[in-house]
Amino acid sequence: MIYSKIIGTGSYLPAKVLTNYDLEKIVDTSHDWIVSRSGIVERHIAADDELTSDLALQASRKAIAAAGISADEIDLVIVATTSPDQLFPSTACILQDKLGIKSRGPAFDIQAVCGGFVYALNTADMYIKGGQAKTALVVGAEVLSRMLDWSDRTTCVLFGDGAGAVILSASDKPGIAASKLHADGSHRDMLKAEGNIRNGEVDGDPFIKMDGQAVFKFAVKVLSDVVDELLEEKGMSGSEINWLVPHQANIRIIEATSKKIGLSMDNVIVTVANHGNTSAASIPLALDTAVRDGRIQAGQNILIEAVGGGFTWGAVLIKW
16 A cells, blocks of 8 residues: 655745734734734734745755755656646646756646645545646645735735645655645635736736635635545544644734634644735645644644635645
């Protein structure tokens, strides 16, 4: 039996930091208001010359080093992103080239917004279990700051830029233990960015728009449901989860979800204060933080879960 196992993690945040106090000078808001409603203190903003692939490159190099492999051993590259470098080619193809990978294995993007990393991890897992890849690079990378209306305080205070990456390798020991993915396009108007390119011009509103209350209620319900679904399939209880690594969107969603699945916040990895909602990058950012500070240890059960525009949502159970 072939399994896929995470053997390295990495993350990268741009140097520029935008604090809540900085935002007070830009839009009608306050540090206390932002913290009370989201838990966010600061977010990172990509430099003018930094592309999504550049952020992904930095995170990938760290993951490759942590895994103790060379880039040429990677035969699958998947990048989860909502903010690609360009319409095409894919950010994954661009990243493959920047890393100097010569294997010519598959490289492609996945667009599931904040659910992108769980979708990408599940996809890489299936490639490895199916014998079509041996070593996969899975990246969540975003430059969301370029999709924000800086006069809209309901969205501009929430999002930031960053990247996180993992290396998956074929193994004879379980790693990715189970996955559950879902989508429901009927809720697509609650969180969206409708802009497109037509005849060389932007057609429609390119900025992120969100119905915050509706998203909150939907997220808490589907996240707790998908976790229950996954644990029931595995015959496990919430008490057997060592660490929950949730999508870092909003501390209130994280707290409400952990409560509904009966998990103490002491067992939840929370990094949202330091980088805000980085969409597909948020889970690998949090995962890398907890691996490097020693909280996540070999043999532990790690649960990751996310929900994003689409709506897409899912959870993955990992035996570390």
